[in-house]
Amino acid sequence: MELNGAQIVIQSLKDEGVEYIFGYPGGAVLHLYDAIFQQDDVKHILVRHEQGATHAADGYARSTGKPGVVLVTSGPGATNAVTGIATAYMDSIPMVVISGQVPSAVIGSDAFQEVDMVGITRPCVKHNFLVKDVTKIAETIKKAFYVATSGRPGPVVIDIPKDITAPDVKVSYSYPKKVEMRSYHPATTGNKGQIKKAIELLLTAQRPVIYSGGGVVLGEGSQELIELAHLLGFPVTQTLMGLGAFPSTDKQFIGMLGMHGTYEANMTMHESDLILAIGARFDDRVTGKLDLFCPYAKIIHVDIDPASISKTVKVGVPIVGEVKLVIRQLIDGLKEAKYKIDKKAAESWWQQVNQWRSIQCLEFDRNSRAIKPQFVIEQMYEVTRGEAFVTSDVGQHQMWAAQYYPFDKPRRWINSGGLGTMGFGLPAAIGVKLAHPDADVACVTGDASIQMCIQELSTALQYKTPIKIINLNNNYLGMVRQWQEFSYESRYSHSYMETIPDFVKLAEAYGHVGIRIDKPEDVRPALEKAFAMKDRTVFLDILTDRTENVYPMIETGKSHHDMKLRVAIGTTTDRELS
């Protein structure tokens, strides 16, 4: 088959099984857009800003496990995509980004809309390519998908100069079935000796805990994790990125850990004598002050990326491999060793854990005259029966969504954990909805975050992706304000927005339904109404308690057992109403 470069790109994507491209046209990719126009197999979603394209592709990838695909033009198109690429990189999300480049002959001459995309993205991609020859396009695309989706996944950029996709240069095309790279061999099973050492520790632990992260979601290890946890009977805590891999409603689940984790999760970590870390990376938001991190614990660390092991916290038993395979090895090893739960030790450990649980650190004032954001999330959980896909932006609302919506399945909780990208939630929700047209998709956001990619409301209308936007509107940059309250004697420097748009009118202007809610008793009916409108995007602008804070909180420089808790639960009603 003889094809030109542009046709090869699109045909390769089709042969790779790509359903959607999220993109925005421009000069350097006009040949590619012409090739897109002449076929129907790969659908193109026209966003309103390239950042939106990357986040939408990201949401698609996180909710399906399949790589997200982005197409942008050179120069500003490419740089606009960088935030979304870095977002995907920090959370190890498989993504392939094709960027147009100025023609080969003028690269380096500061041509119109020229930018060194390969150079700019180098520190925030798993790998990137500059295609210099039309005959290399198919192979490069195959490599890009292979690298993006295997091992520890991540974004891969393919920069293609305009002349490489020219319509008049045709070459023979065949899409490679497999690709070998001599320099790239992702790990598979764990080292047997290390597995044996791990089993010995698991057999003798008195105060153990499982700490699992996003790697279990990405590595499809959820079923294996559940089996292992039930076999061991250990308490399970999960990171922000790991939520859902182990069911939040399981009685062994003790909540998220870290800066805004539960009291019981952080105390369990702190007092434990053995941590089984799976697909987690000891991020600073999880560990708190490193010198004080889990002083009594031996650590087993399972991760696909050797560089994640002993990066911040030294571990005793590192196991490099795919979580799914390594957990299976652990289960087999435990069964072989005739593992039985040490009832006496387990009983006294659980008694301790349950005592920590009993302080009910997530309790909040349910009699407040103002709408409590936590209450909104709880109500949303009930209305969606816990089965929605929930995307979020970044800030207080993100933490409340993580704390008050117990996810029971992986890939349902979609947020920017590593980079913390405001503006992520709305476009991500569009990507999720395209992948799961029959599911409820909610974007939990705030009045500041939503404005960072609000233009994508227009995309949601064009492609009929009915999502529900839950805007926890407190007229503040809430998380910034909270830090200023705690650490800067309430000097609210630029964390207050004097003017915010009328979100109801804005939603309507974009062709959607807008509803404003300012009383607690209206929350439930409005949520029910919104989720019942299956074919409309609904923007719920919910005016919440303006000065509510996220608790518990481990402040900077503190450790797991030194948490700031909500003081005098039930008496914090003296909050101003907006």
Added chain:
Amino acid sequence: MRHVIAILIENEAGALSRVAGLFSARGYNIESLTVAPTEDASLSRMTLVTRGSEDVVEQIIKQLNKLIDVVKLIDLEETIHIERELMLVKIKTADKMRDELRSVVDIFRGKIIDVTPTSYVIEMTGTSDKLDAFIATVDKNSIIEVVRSGATGISRGEKGLHL
């Protein structure tokens, strides 16, 4: 601790900047870095000298291995190895100094490869320490310029870094 890391890397545009970029992005220090193609034209060999605690060097090696273009690498500190660096030094030479300088060059097994009535260019190879020692021996004010290749290294014996 000083570590000499030998790296086989795909001989492709941008491969060097991936390594250099990794060091600057993660705040590791590079003492010296040399790179040139090998007998296999598709591969370049890099010798990188860095300093850091054992933990930092362990991370450096893991992060280097993670770069897709890096095919193989070895920390030469873990083997018995040989290091050589090439240095060219241009020195101002007054008449009465010339003989003395020649004998110092001989002691260091260097060569004088360019002579003018007022200058020598001296070529010298050896470990970086030896080159430092030579520089320390020569009158500082007489040095016009110094160019050093940075260390290269190879392990002793039959074992080697190859595909």
